[in-house]
Amino acid sequence: MLHSGAGPNTTAGSEPAGSARLEQPSAPENRRASAGWALFGSELSVLFRRLRTWAMLLALAAVPVLIAVVVRLAADEGGPGGGPPFLNQITQNGLFVALTGLVVSIPLFLPLTISVVAGDTIAGEAGHGTLRYLLTAPAGRLRLLAVKYGAAVVFCIAAALTIVVTGALIGTILFGTGPVTLLSGDTIGVGDSLVRLLLVAVYVALSLAGLAAIGLFISTLTEVPVGAMATTAVLAVVTQIVGALPQLDWLHPWLFTYHWLDFADLLRQPISWDAFGANALLQGGYIAVFCALAYSRFSTKDVLS
Amino acid sequence: MNGSGTSAALAIETSGLTKRFGRQTAVDSLNLAVPHGSVFGFLGPNGSGKTTTIRVMLGLAGATSGSVRIFGQEMPAHLRSVLPRVGALIEGPAFYPFLSGAANLRRLDTADRHAPAATRRRRIAEALERVGLSHAANKKVRAYSLGMKQRLGIANALLMPRQLLVLDEPTNGLDPQGTREVRSLVRSLAGEGTTVFVSSHLLSEVEQICSHAAVMRAGQLVAQGTLDELRRVGLTHLNIQTPDANAARAVLRRLGLEPDGTAAALDGQVSTPMNRPDLLPENIAAALVADGVRIRGFVVEAGSLEDRYVELTGEGFDVVQ
Numbered sequence: 271m272l273h274s275g276a277g278p279n280t281t282a283g284s285e286p287a288g289s290a291r292l293e294q295p296s297a298p299e300n301r302r303a304s305a306g307w308a309l310f311g312s313e314l315s316v317l318f319r320r321l322r323t324w325a326m327l328l329a330l331a332a333v334p335v336l337i338a339v340v341v342r343l344a345a346d347e348g349g350p351g352g353g354p355p356f357l358n359q360i361t362q363n364g365l366f367v368a369l370t371g372l373v374v375s376i377p378l379f380l381p382l383t384i385s386v387v388a389g390d391t392i393a394g395e396a397g398h399g400t401l402r403y404l405l406t407a408p409a410g411r412l413r414l415l416a417v418k419y420g421a422a423v424v425f426c427i428a429a430a431l432t433i434v435v436t437g438a439l440i441g442t443i444l445f446g447t448g449p450v451t452l453l454s455g456d457t458i459g460v461g462d463s464l465v466r467l468l469l470v471a472v473y474v475a476l477s478l479a480g481l482a483a484i485g486l487f488i489s490t491l492t493e494v495p496v497g498a499m500a501t502t503a504v505l506a507v508v509t510q511i512v513g514a515l516p517q518l519d520w521l522h523p524w525l526f527t528y529h530w531l532d533f534a535d536l537l538r539q540p541i542s543w544d545a546f547g548a549n550a551l552l553q554g555g556y557i558a559v560f561c562a563l564a565y566s567r568f569s570t571k572d573v574l575s
Numbered sequence: 576m577n578g579s580g581t582s583a584a585l586a587i588e589t590s591g592l593t594k595r596f597g598r599q600t601a602v603d604s605l606n607l608a609v610p611h612g613s614v615f616g617f618l619g620p621n622g623s624g625k626t627t628t629i630r631v632m633l634g635l636a637g638a639t640s641g642s643v644r645i646f647g648q649e650m651p652a653h654l655r656s657v658l659p660r661v662g663a664l665i666e667g668p669a670f671y672p673f674l675s676g677a678a679n680l681r682r683l684d685t686a687d688r689h690a691p692a693a694t695r696r697r698r699i700a701e702a703l704e705r706v707g708l709s710h711a712a713n714k715k716v717r718a719y720s721l722g723m724k725q726r727l728g729i730a731n732a733l734l735m736p737r738q739l740l741v742l743d744e745p746t747n748g749l750d751p752q753g754t755r756e757v758r759s760l761v762r763s764l765a766g767e768g769t770t771v772f773v774s775s776h777l778l779s780e781v782e783q784i785c786s787h788a789a790v791m792r793a794g795q796l797v798a799q800g801t802l803d804e805l806r807r808v809g810l811t812h813l814n815i816q817t818p819d820a821n822a823a824r825a826v827l828r829r830l831g832l833e834p835d836g837t838a839a840a841l842d843g844q845v846s847t848p849m850n851r852p853d854l855l856p857e858n859i860a861a862a863l864v865a866d867g868v869r870i871r872g873f874v875v876e877a878g879s880l881e882d883r884y885v886e887l888t889g890e891g892f893d894v895v896q
């Protein structure tokens with residue numbers, strides 16, 4: 271039933287509803303606009319209330335678990351062979367499960383999940399039709415883009431942390447932990463090594479933030495979220511293939527994937543920040559360019575979905 | 576509620592508003608004038624440019640040329656100060672299927688920086704109550720019927736006190752009871768002083784709740800004014816019952832009228848549009864009697880709004896592309 275009585279009125283209830291509404295003309299100007307963090311909170315809650323988000327994080331968590339279990343089972347049988355970096359250290363120290371998990375996930379699994387989240391940002395809202403309601407609320411186009419990108423970056427951090435935390439946990443359970451021997455030969459304590467792990471997670475999240483900016487831009491180009499997701503994922507893979515072709519080595523330093531696996535510098539004593547700095551500069555450039563592109567596209571876009 | 580007012584008295588005003596998509600002109604030089612406090616019916620067949628007009632008005636799409644003013648303020652330049660005062664339902668409701676009705680409203684309410692967080696919970700409950708969805712507040716929208724989604728869409732438009740409501744086809748998907756409820760809701764909102772802009776392809780809906788209307792056809796405004804003004808422009812019809820139908824037709828033709836042909840008409844019925852304003856019905860009657868036509872019935876029917884609407888927009892599927 272629709273009630274025709276007093277409506278959602280913010281003014282005092284003693285006033286007749288009619289006069290309260292008629293006085294409204296100046297109200298929005300008088301009422302101070304909030305800073306708008308509520309929308310960011312709402313964005314995060316929508317993102318992390320989706321089953322899809324948890325399914326992706328669960329899949330990422332499965333990577334170090336799988337590695338640890340396989341290594342545990344194989345360790346009983348014989349000596350270590352090839353495999354990804356850090357794999358051989360796992361049996362000596364469980365914390366290396368987290369690093370191996372990252373190395374294995376960086377080329378495909380992590381970019382895939384970021385592509386899903388970043389490709390969905392604007393195109394997903396357009397696909398649901400909710401974009402028109404957000405914009406007429408009015409959310410403001412720049413504010414909406416910022417909130418969307420911010421939430422995508424939060425997901426990048428969550429994705430990297432998921433692998434690091436599950437890796438460290440399962441590694442500790444299966445292999446135990448202790449002082450870590452770094453690439454430089456030095457040995458650091460467990461506490462210090464956990465800090466290093468977090469730094470690596472930040473490094474990976476930063477690498478993914480560049481991809482998220484590209485995904486955000488692609489997402490403003492379409493109303494079909496799956497299209498934006500697939501395009502972003504394909505771009506991440508193709509860029510890595512290009513990065514593996516020696517004939518194109520003049521181009522390599524400009525690819526956003528160039529420093530993706532260079533976090534080993536953070537495992538030296540003292541820490542070498544060179545790779546971190548170079549990666550930050552590269553990703554910063556990509557973030558600036560693609561966020562600007564996304565804004566220039568989105569600010570003038572006709573929302574017809 | 577005056578059809579002709581200064582721009583200060585207008586809630587919405589468009590001048591020369593044009594929107595083109597490629598080579599197709601969706602809205603063509605539209606001059607709308609929606610007075611403050613009116614319930615304004617925006618009529619037109621599907622595809623006549625109503626929704627596109629609404630999208631441009633609310634800043635979702637840019638105008639190719641022309642301008643829009645809401646409360647006298649240029650759009651979309653003053654979008655941020657204008658839109659918090661406007662509640663909208665645009666081309667049907669749209670929600671996140673994986674969130675509940677209340678969570679969806681909370682989400683959209685946070686998008687409006689002028690909506691105070693302190694009263695959010697209460698305002699959402701009141702809006703849901705007002706559209707009769709309190710019982711389904713915590714149900715996922717995925718499980719809502721079309722009518723419930725439509726109500727939720729209206730609830731979203733009512734989250735804050737609004738000066739202007741833009742409702743695009745608000746009764747779509749609603750059963751007759753729901754349609755009545757929306758009508759009474761619109762009336763009560765209008766009674767509180769809210770200007771309501773309702774787009775519809777259903778004339779009966781507009782006729783029952785609106786004080787003003789505009790008619791669109793193929794992107795162009797073909798009529799605008801109060802309902803009475805629109806009715807007045809419509810053609811009146813003269814229906815005569817007579818055993819001397821052929822003689823009556825001859826007299827009418829002599830007077831310059833165009834009575835319907837013999838084949839189509841019922842026996843003893845003659846009908847003609849009154850397309851000569853100078854010709855008064857009593858003079859026609861006198862002329863008929865003078866020629867010996869026996870009159871059993873003589874009715875002058877004011878044009879219905881429906882006739883006017885069909886006349887303006889074309890019959891049935893004969894819609895201009």
